Amino acid sequence: MTLSIITAETKPISRSRVSGLVRFARRHPLIAFGGGLLGLLIVLALAAPLYAGDPVNMDPFQRLKPPSSEMWFGTDNLGRDVFARTIYGARISLMVGLLSGACAALFGLLLGIIAGYNRGIDSLIMRVMDGLMSIPTILLAIALISLTGPGIGILIVAIAIPETPAVARLVRSVVLSVRERPYVEAALCGGARLPKVLWRHVLPSTIPALMVQSATVCASAIMTEAALSFLGVGVPPEIPSWGNMIASSRLYLAIAPLTIFAPGICLAVTVLAVNLLGDGLRDMFDPRVIRRR
């Protein structure tokens, strides 16, 4: 049994003036790789109109065609360009995923700080969070969507709400430990108002944990959006998204596998990029992690 894992190796600080970015990327390869991949996907999605064809144009004479120089991934059962749909699908998936992730992080941050600081409503908030957590994510999202019918706005909220409790719990636990610190007490004694103390002294210490958790939440939100669209309750069918592309092509798996594999692989790569970014952030913020060169 080797216990060499404990011996921490610290990298000697490079004297040469390499740019800070490269050094950062070297020290945190996961952040660089995950973040870079995510950035690339966002740029590709935003630039879609510059290079991808029309994602909604149907051509009944070009149904389920194999890949060609014109239609790189072939066509689907309605004769639509699978490549264009996949690229345009990235826009909706990334937008819904990142916005719901951001909403969940924001809700969770607010609830977590309130719960951590106010013992009176702490147990009420945390019981509601426990209740939300006990309902499976997809079922809870579906139940919320069933209240209004499908639409992008309700979809973002319905994906964000099931993700909120995890963030709120985490923020609350950080706040609970920080509020006892001397500097917080000193600020309060010095006459600073509570909202200012929360903003200046408590909020910053929740940031590292919040960033790591946000990445996890975004990854999960992107998956949930795809799952809901796949089940037919997410993004409306007239907008191409990875989930509803897979759903509408599933009868043609044997004839035109790319109609499912293209959006499927893009979905997996996107989630992987966000997850790697999250892992990298965790390693960066966690002092217990042993850095190896």
Next chain:
Amino acid sequence: MEYEEGVKALVTYILRRTMSAIAVMAMVGAFVFLLLRLAPGDPAAILAGRAATTEMIAGIRQQLGLNDPLPIQFMRWVWDMLGGDFGNSIFAGRPVLELIAQRLEPTVSLSLLTMTLSVTVGVSFGVLAAWRAGGLIDRTLTAISALGYSVPVFVIGYFLIYFFAIQARWLPVQGYKLIADGLGPWFMHLILPTLALSLGFVAFIARVTRASTLEVLTEDYMRTAAAKGASPYAMVVHHALKNAGVPILTVIGISFAYMIGGVVLTETVFNIPGIGRLVVDAINNRDYPIIQSVLILTSGLYVLINLTVDLAYTLIDPRIRY
């Protein structure tokens, strides 16, 4: 005297933990109850279905007491459920519980097979990775697990179907065979769904096992065990795994609870007539009694599993204070 105090503390802990589980269930109950009331349209009209006449709707309103105040309706609804009456399906017109019971076998088969596979493979991978931390095995397994929890179950499902059922023709493409029709066909139909659903859980369990085993491996008593000449096997299995047990158990509990979401997707991909399909059909038909019952039952199961896991801690690990 000290012993008695310990027992007293334990009983208080169990009572407190059970009370908070009941509070959570009450919260979920209120949410699920309000779901039908907040849904657009008249609840009686929703429950009567699309082809209802005005008289039928009025009859349902009278029969369900929808004219009573909300708190009374809520209490009656909870009381009926405690007595085993979950209402009738709008679409099928039969008791919801009966419909759920009919769909139970495929879902339970799939969940149990998935859990067995995920725990065995996940825990072994996790221990293996922690044992040779930083080595080739560790890095390979870490990479696989990062991939594993990034690929959604419906994506891996279609990959498996395409390669193993459509191209290689080794396994059936879709569907389900009852155990009563023979174990062979039952198992063959469940191989691909189980693999698809397990992937994420294997990754998740392996990750947590690796992390908690790694933490234990650096403890002083591990060095002592090594100094006393314990074999690597004895060290990992008897010392490390036993102490890393609590987080692993938590994760297994959480996985069970998360499974229902994966089951809904897996059953859709593989066309398995289980609870997941029942829910998806219920959503398309706006069959609220079924949606409500499944929400209540799944979150009830989650709360129950978590309660059991929490109480099991006190048995496994005497260091945990209550």
